[in-house]
Amino acid sequence: MAGYKPKVISLTKRPGQTFGFFLRVEHGEEGHLVRCLEMGGPAELAGIKDGDRIIRVNGTFTDELSHSVVVDLVRNSGASVTFHILDEASYKQAKAQGVNLSKPQSAPVANGVTKQAPKPKLCYLVKSSSEYGFSLRSVKGQQGLFMTEVIPGSVADRAGVKVNDRLMEVNGENIEDSTHDQVVDKIRLAGSSFMFLLVDEETDRYYQNKHMKIEARLATANHLPHKPCLIKMTKGPDGYGFLLKEEPKRRGHFIREIDRGSPAERAGLKDMDRLVAVDSQEVDSCSHEQVVDRIRQSGNNCCLLVVDKDADRMFEQGKVSPMLFWDDMKDSNSPPSYTEAINLPAPVQPSTPVQKREEELKPKLCKMEKTPVGYGFHLNGIQGVYGHYVKVVKGGAADRAGLEDEDIVIEVNGVNVEQSSHEEAVEIIRNSGSSLEMLVANRSVYEQVKAKDATITRPLPGETFNVQVHTADTPESSDEGKHREEARPETPTEQARERISSVSSTSSEDGVDERL
Numbered sequence: 001m002a003g004y005k006p007k008v009i010s011l012t013k014r015p016g017q018t019f020g021f022f023l024r025v026e027h028g029e030e031g032h033l034v035r036c037l038e039m040g041g042p043a044e045l046a047g048i049k050d051g052d053r054i055i056r057v058n059g060t061f062t063d064e065l066s067h068s069v070v071v072d073l074v075r076n077s078g079a080s081v082t083f084h085i086l087d088e089a090s091y092k093q094a095k096a097q098g099v100n101l102s103k104p105q106s107a108p109v110a111n112g113v114t115k116q117a118p119k120p121k122l123c124y125l126v127k128s129s130s131e132y133g134f135s136l137r138s139v140k141g142q143q144g145l146f147m148t149e150v151i152p153g154s155v156a157d158r159a160g161v162k163v164n165d166r167l168m169e170v171n172g173e174n175i176e177d178s179t180h181d182q183v184v185d186k187i188r189l190a191g192s193s194f195m196f197l198l199v200d201e202e203t204d205r206y207y208q209n210k211h212m213k214i215e216a217r218l219a220t221a222n223h224l225p226h227k228p229c230l231i232k233m234t235k236g237p238d239g240y241g242f243l244l245k246e247e248p249k250r251r252g253h254f255i256r257e258i259d260r261g262s263p264a265e266r267a268g269l270k271d272m273d274r275l276v277a278v279d280s281q282e283v284d285s286c287s288h289e290q291v292v293d294r295i296r297q298s299g300n301n302c303c304l305l306v307v308d309k310d311a312d313r314m315f316e317q318g319k320v321s322p323m324l325f326w327d328d329m330k331d332s333n334s335p336p337s338y339t340e341a342i343n344l345p346a347p348v349q350p351s352t353p354v355q356k357r358e359e360e361l362k363p364k365l366c367k368m369e370k371t372p373v374g375y376g377f378h379l380n381g382i383q384g385v386y387g388h389y390v391k392v393v394k395g396g397a398a399d400r401a402g403l404e405d406e407d408i409v410i411e412v413n414g415v416n417v418e419q420s421s422h423e424e425a426v427e428i429i430r431n432s433g434s435s436l437e438m439l440v441a442n443r444s445v446y447e448q449v450k451a452k453d454a455t456i457t458r459p460l461p462g463e464t465f466n467v468q469v470h471t472a473d474t475p476e477s478s479d480e481g482k483h484r485e486e487a488r489p490e491t492p493t494e495q496a497r498e499r500i501s502s503v504s505s506t507s508s509e510d511g512v513d514e515r516l
Contacts (some may be wrong), residue, residue: 006055006084011042012227013079014268014308019043022414023054023074025067030095031055032062032070034085036411036439038365040267045230048083053091056084061102078158079225118203120168120219122324123159124226124314126193132156136167138180145175145183147198160223161196166204168214169197172319195318221324226311228276228322231304233263240264240302244275244295246288253283253291255306260400273306276322280305363410363441368401370434377403379425388417388425390440403438408446411439 011019020041024033031053037044055063057073058081065073074081086094086101094101125132133154136145147165150156167175170186171194178186187194197216199207207214221227233240241262247254255273258264275283278294279302286294295302307315307322315322368375376396379388388409392398409417409425413432417425429436441449 005090006086007047008082008084009046009048010080010082010222011046013042014227014229015079017042017268019074019081020045021048023067023071031091032067036363036365036414039362040232045232048085049087051088052085053088054083055086055091055101058082059084063101080222080227082222118200118206120197120199120203120207120214120216121160121165121223122216122219122221122318122320123156123161123196123198123223124193124318125155125159125161125196126225128155134161136180136183143176145180159225161198162200165198165200167196167198169195169216171195171317172216193314193317195314195320197318216318216320217324219320219324221320221322224314226308226314228305228307228311228325229268229273230325231264231267231269231306233267233302233304235300235302236263238262240295242269244288244292251284253286253288266402269304269306270308273308274312275304275306277305279303282321282323362445363439364402364407365437365439366398366401366403367437368397368403368435370432370436371397375436379409379422379429388420388422389443403440404442406443407440408443409438409440410446413437 013019018038018041020038020043021034022036024035025031026033032055034043034048034052034054035050037048037050053063054070055061057070058077060073062070062073131154133151134147134156135149137148138145144166147156147161147167148163150161150163167183169175170183171190173186175183175186197214197219199214204214238259239262241259242255242264243257245254245256246252253275255264255269255275256271258269258271275291277283278291279298281294283291283294295304305322305325311322373396375398376393377398378391378393380391390398390403390405390407390409392403392405392407411417412425412428413436415428417428420428
C-alpha cells in the first residue's frame with residue numbers, strides 16, 4: 001500500500017497509573033489491537049482509537065512478535081513509551097495487499113501531520129548502584145564531545161542516550177567550548193543525577209545546515225522519566241474541587257485540599273502539584289490573583305499543566321521549562337482538535353419547553369485496591385439468566401472508584417464475563433489478589449447497546465464507545481441522575497430477583513488481553 005502513514009505517538013504515565021488501554025490479540029483479527037480505552041487516559045488524550053494496530057514499540061517492529069513479548073516491551077519502557085500506530089482500515093488494507101509493514105514506504109506522521117523537523121533531546125540520568133554506562137570521546141578535527149560505549153540496559157541507555165550523540169549541555173550549561181576533562185569534572189560534580197542536552201547525527205546536521213543554535217528550549221522532553229501531567233476538567237456543581245495556594249519559601253502556585261470525588265481528583269490532580277500553565281498559558285510569572293482569574297475565565301472547562309515534586313526538581317536541575325512537554329503534546333500527542341475544543345465557548349442552547357438530550361453510551365473502567373474489608377461491593381445475578389450486576393457499599397473502594405448500584409459487569413481485569421456463570425465470575429474475582437479493574441456500564445447504557453446488537457468492548461461503526469441516542473429531557477429534570485433513571489428500561493423488581501452470591505474481591509487470569 002503505497003504511502004500508508006503510521007502515527008507516531010508518545011505516551012507518559014504517572015506513578016501508579018497506566019497508559020490507559022488494553023493491548024489484545026483476538027480470534028479472526030490480525031495484529032496487536034488497542035481496546036478498552038480509558039476515558040481521559042493518556043492513550044485517549046493522545047488520539048489513539050479503539051481498533052488501532054500497534055506496529056512498533058520504541059522503534060521495535062512488533063507485527064511478527066508474540067503478544068507477551070509486545071506487552072513486555074511496553075512494560076519495560078517505564079513511564080514513557082513511543083508507538084507507531086496504524087488505524088484499523090489502513091492496517092487491514094496493507095495486509096490485504098501484502099505490504100511489508102517493517103519497511104515503511106513513507107515518512108511516519110503524527111496525528112495525520114507530517115513528522116516535525118528533528119529535535120535535540122533532553123536525557124536525565126540518575127545513578128544507580130552501577131555506573132552510568134557510557135563514555136565520552138572526541139574526534140580529531142571535529143568540534144564537540146560524543147557518546148560512545150553506551151551499554152545496553154544501562155542508566156544511559158534507558159535515559160535515551162545513543163552512540164554518536166553529541167553532547168551540548170550539562171545541567172543547562174553549554175559545554176561546546178569545554179575540554180574533555182572539564183566536562184568530565186562537571187559530570188562528577190553534578191552528584192547522583194544530571195541532565196544532558198544531546199543531538200544525534202541527523203539533528204546536528206539539520207541545525208548546522210540551517211545555521212541555527214542548538215538550545216534546550218528547542219528540545220523534546222519525550223525521553224525524560226518525570227513528565228508534567230495534562231489535566232482536563234469539567235466544572236462540577238461545587239467547582240473543580242481544589243484550592244490554589246502559594247507555599248512559604250517555594251516558587252510557584254500549588255494545588256492543595258483536593259475534594260474527594262471532585263473533578264480535580266477524578267482528573268488526576270495530586271496534593272502539592274505545582275501549576276505550570278492554564279490553557280497553554282504559562283503562569284510562573286503571574287500573581288496568585290492573576291492565576292485564579294485565568295482559571296475562572298476558562299468557563300466550565302479548564303486544562304492545567306502541572307508537575308509533581310520529582311518532575312519539578314528534574315526540570316529545575318536542567319534549567320528548562322516544563323512547557324517543553326506542552327510543545328511535544330502539541331506537535332505529536334494531542335488530537336488535532338484538542339486545543340480548539342477546550343477553548344471554544346460552550347454553544348448556547350435555545351430555550352424551548354422540551355429539549356432533546358444526547359446520552360453517551362460509554363462504559364466505565366473502574367480501578368480499585370482491596371482494603372481490609374474487601375473491595376466494597378456485592379456481585380449479584382438473577383437465577384437462570386446470564387449477567388452480573390453490583391450492589392455497592394457506600395464509602396468503600398468500589399464506591400470511590402466510581403461503581404454504582406445496578407452497574408452491569410462486562411469485564412473483570414480484561415476477562416469478559418457477560419456469558420460466564422455466576423460461579424465462574426466469582427472465581428475470577430476471588431483469584432484477583434489485591435487490585436482489580438472492572439469494565440462496567442449502567443443498566444440503561446448496557447441495554448441500549450445490546451439493543452443495537454453491538455459488543456460493548458468493540459466500537460460501534462465509526463465510533464469508539466460513543467453511540468448517541470436521543471431521549472426527551474425537560475428543564476426540570478435535567479439532573480444527570482434523574483436522566484439516567486428516566487432512560488432506564490424496565491427491570492425486574494427487587495422481589496423478582498433471586499440473590500445468588502456476594503463477594504468483595506476479583507481478579508483476572510493471564511491471557512491475550514493486557515492492561516497498559
